[in-house]
Amino acid sequence: MVSPDVMIRLSGLVVRYGAFRAVDGLDLELYRGELFGLLGPNGAGKSTTVRVLIGQRRADAGQATIGGYDVARQWHRVKPLFGYVPDRDNHFDEFTGRRNLLIFADLYGAPRDRVVECLAAVELQEAADVQVRGYSMGMKKKLLLARALLHDPPVLYLDEPTANLDIHSCAIVHRILRDRVNAGKTVLLTTHNMVEVEAICDRVGIMTRGRLIALDSPLALRQQHTERKVDVVLTDGERFVFDLDRDEERGRLAELTRAGKIGSVHTREFDFHSTFLKLTGTEFD
Amino acid sequence: MRWRILKTLLHKEALRHATNRGGLALAGLLVTASLLLAALNPAAEQDKPGALIGGIHHCIIWYDRDSEWVRHLDASVPAGLRTNIQFYPIDVPVGLDQHLKYPTGTGGIEIRSAPGRTAAEAFRVYVRYPEGDRAGMAVYENWFWRESYRFFHARAADTLRARGVDVDRAFPLPDLGDELWAERQAYQTLVSRYASMTNGSPAGDAVPALELRERAIIGGALDLRAAIATALVLFSLCFTCVYLMPSLTCEERERGLLLAQALSPASPAEILAAKFLFYPAFGILLATLLAGIHNPHVLGRPFFWMTLGTLSVGTLGIGMTIACLAKTQRAASLGALCYMLAVALVLLVCQQHNIVYLPRLALEYHAPHILHATLTNRLQPEHWWNLAASAALAAGWAALAVILFRRRGWQ
Numbered sequence: 001m002v003s004p005d006v007m008i009r010l011s012g013l014v015v016r017y018g019a020f021r022a023v024d025g026l027d028l029e030l031y032r033g034e035l036f037g038l039l040g041p042n043g044a045g046k047s048t049t050v051r052v053l054i055g056q057r058r059a060d061a062g063q064a065t066i067g068g069y070d071v072a073r074q075w076h077r078v079k080p081l082f083g084y085v086p087d088r089d090n091h092f093d094e095f096t097g098r099r100n101l102l103i104f105a106d107l108y109g110a111p112r113d114r115v116v117e118c119l120a121a122v123e124l125q126e127a128a129d130v131q132v133r134g135y136s137m138g139m140k141k142k143l144l145l146a147r148a149l150l151h152d153p154p155v156l157y158l159d160e161p162t163a164n165l166d167i168h169s170c171a172i173v174h175r176i177l178r179d180r181v182n183a184g185k186t187v188l189l190t191t192h193n194m195v196e197v198e199a200i201c202d203r204v205g206i207m208t209r210g211r212l213i214a215l216d217s218p219l220a221l222r223q224q225h226t227e228r229k230v231d232v233v234l235t236d237g238e239r240f241v242f243d244l245d246r247d248e249e250r251g252r253l254a255e256l257t258r259a260g261k262i263g264s265v266h267t268r269e270f271d272f273h274s275t276f277l278k279l280t281g282t283e284f285d
Numbered sequence: 286m287r288w289r290i291l292k293t294l295l296h297k298e299a300l301r302h303a304t305n306r307g308g309l310a311l312a313g314l315l316v317t318a319s320l321l322l323a324a325l326n327p328a329a330e331q332d333k334p335g336a337l338i339g340g341i342h343h344c345i346i347w348y349d350r351d352s353e354w355v356r357h358l359d360a361s362v363p364a365g366l367r368t369n370i371q372f373y374p375i376d377v378p379v380g381l382d383q384h385l386k387y388p389t390g391t392g393g394i395e396i397r398s399a400p401g402r403t404a405a406e407a408f409r410v411y412v413r414y415p416e417g418d419r420a421g422m423a424v425y426e427n428w429f430w431r432e433s434y435r436f437f438h439a440r441a442a443d444t445l446r447a448r449g450v451d452v453d454r455a456f457p458l459p460d461l462g463d464e465l466w467a468e469r470q471a472y473q474t475l476v477s478r479y480a481s482m483t484n485g486s487p488a489g490d491a492v493p494a495l496e497l498r499e500r501a502i503i504g505g506a507l508d509l510r511a512a513i514a515t516a517l518v519l520f521s522l523c524f525t526c527v528y529l530m531p532s533l534t535c536e537e538r539e540r541g542l543l544l545a546q547a548l549s550p551a552s553p554a555e556i557l558a559a560k561f562l563f564y565p566a567f568g569i570l571l572a573t574l575l576a577g578i579h580n581p582h583v584l585g586r587p588f589f590w591m592t593l594g595t596l597s598v599g600t601l602g603i604g605m606t607i608a609c610l611a612k613t614q615r616a617a618s619l620g621a622l623c624y625m626l627a628v629a630l631v632l633l634v635c636q637q638h639n640i641v642y643l644p645r646l647a648l649e650y651h652a653p654h655i656l657h658a659t660l661t662n663r664l665q666p667e668h669w670w671n672l673a674a675s676a677a678l679a680a681g682w683a684a685l686a687v688i689l690f691r692r693r694g695w696q
Contacts, residue, residue, distance in 0.1 A: 054548060076552075084548055090541030092297075094304040106293040107549040147545075 012062035024210035040207035083148030294559030406493035430468035514579035525568035526600035531608035535617035565597035602682025
């Protein structure tokens with residue numbers, strides 16, 4: 001039984017490239033009004049999952065539905081439901097930003113005023129009549145977002161949406177995404193920016209080797225996988241790391257403190273980045 | 286198919302071409318070339334035969350009866366003319382004065398048995414030359430008269446030797462020289478000399494009388510200006526459909542533009558239909574402009590429009606096939622150039638080696654024939670066959686493109 005709040009549902013999704021299983025039995029539900037971050041190291045299966053959702057790759061097994069419609073079988077119904085921001089720009093470089101949006105607005109049947117609104121939303125009004133080949137990487141990225149918003153889709157997929165963006169532009173994108181989520185839309189983003197994930201995502205799923213290995217809010221994941229370690233520098237300059245969850249290391253630190261050999265102690269702030277590294281098995285000491 | 290989507294996609298294609306300076310420059314050059322061609326060839330002179338003659342690239346030797354003479358001629362073709370001279374028996378029932386068919390830019394020598402006035406052998410030799418290019422046959426006629434003289438002189442010498450004549454002294458082989466009139470004259474001298482040496486017996490028993498008749502082939506000359514105009518029109522279709530279309534389509538695919546369009550409400554069929562409508566229309570527009578500059582009357586001929594329609598479908602099929610096979614814009618551009626060069630090479634090699642049937646499998650073989658015929662208003666019944674063959678080949682290319690597209694899609 002699918003909850004009416006479920007917007008995207010992946011069940012038993014399998015995608016193979018030859019003998020390699022890029023996605024290996026993925027089960028995932030994304031809700032309306034949710035900003036979901038799909039994370040994982042390179043080759044984990046994130047992009048393949050998105051390719052299935054945008055109809056560019058057929059699943060070898062399992063099913064993907066958006067708004068209750070099967071992506072493979074009801075593609076014509078699925079198509080108007082989403083907007084897609086790819087990781088690399090795909091604009092008509094010889095046209096202006098405005099012309100690019102006008103073409104897609106005409107394809108979507110969106111009113112022309114919507115072009116002005118979307119340009120304003122990503123703060124590209126001043127560059128609207130400049131050829132896209134003169135845009136910076138960040139401007140092109142923002143234009144991609146404006147294009148994806150033209151038809152006000154209930155679902156938005158974003159692949160590395162803030163790569164190459166300055167801090168101000170990142171804030172604009174984050175605001176737009178949060179506004180959409182507040183309006184009950186669903187946003188799925190894939191990113192390697194852990195700070196961004198912690199800042200804006202409601203839930204995250206961490207994939208590795210095609211499987212979902214963790215699924216929860218960033219805060220909950222951090223709490224579940226936190227570690228207590230301190231960096232200690234002795235008075236003679238020697239450095240140590242003590243794991244406070246281990247009795248013997250805790251006792252050794254106490255001895256050094258009593259002997260007056262501690263020069264300085266720094267507690268480690270365990271962030272989401274470390275959680276990610278720990279979960280995906282790519283942590284290094 | 287939704288007209289709103291199609292209109293947007295067609296508008297997009299038009300805008301893309303409007304910003305493509307290279308394409309515009311090339312189209313401008315084609316129009317300039319056509320204008321110059323028209324300016325240098327005023328309309329009053331266009332119908333004058335042989336305004337610019339491209340020469341006679343092939344000479345056909347027709348014969349109604351196989352004989353030692355014909356075999357001697359066949360065996361004695363100089364190496365330099367071997368690919369230019371072709372021998373064919375007249376195996377269709379035609380009257381003595383009826384015309385045989387000659388392709389544009391070819392001439393011929395027809396050897397036909399003359400009606401029997403006497404018991405002796407007699408032939409009519411028809412020299413057929415493209416209208417306005419009598420001189421173009423000189424090289425072939427030189428060879429023909431010289432070798433005919435040698436053959437019949439040897440035959441006469443054998444007869445005389447049998448009669449006890451000291452042939453080496455009384456009947457030597459003279460130096461024929463290189464002058465055509467001298468060679469012809471020499472043959473007449475041979476006939477009379479042999480007759481006198483045999484005391485007036487009919488010469489035909491060894492040296493037959495050859496009755497020379499010269500006839501122009503109406504419309505047989507290759508008008509170089511019309512040929513250039515034909516090339517420009519054909520190039521404009523190839524340029525838009527075989528070169529530009531795959532190149533820009535692959536560029537859209539390579540840059541993810543096709544994906545962006547495919548994820549919009551536009552269906553693949555609509556994206557394809559827009560391309561199928563735009564490029565042939567663009568090609569036909571350019572071709573019509575070029576043809577109209579060369580000869581405005583051509584625009585009123587239905588055959589011209591049928592030709593353009595057929596060729597645009599054919600070139601579009603070729604272009605779509607290249608677009609489906611190539612993965613990148615560079616591969617598509619090189620693929621299109623390689624295709625055009627390969628076809629040109631095959632046609633050239635076939636022409637040089639008198640390979641008749643293979644070129645007929647190429648759209649590019651039929652296209653110049655029908656375009657030239659319609660541009661010069663010299664339409665012959667066989668041009669309808671060329672058009673039918675073009676239509677069949679165009680349908681074949683279009684079918685191949687559709688099959689490849691359905692199998693490989695936009696990759």
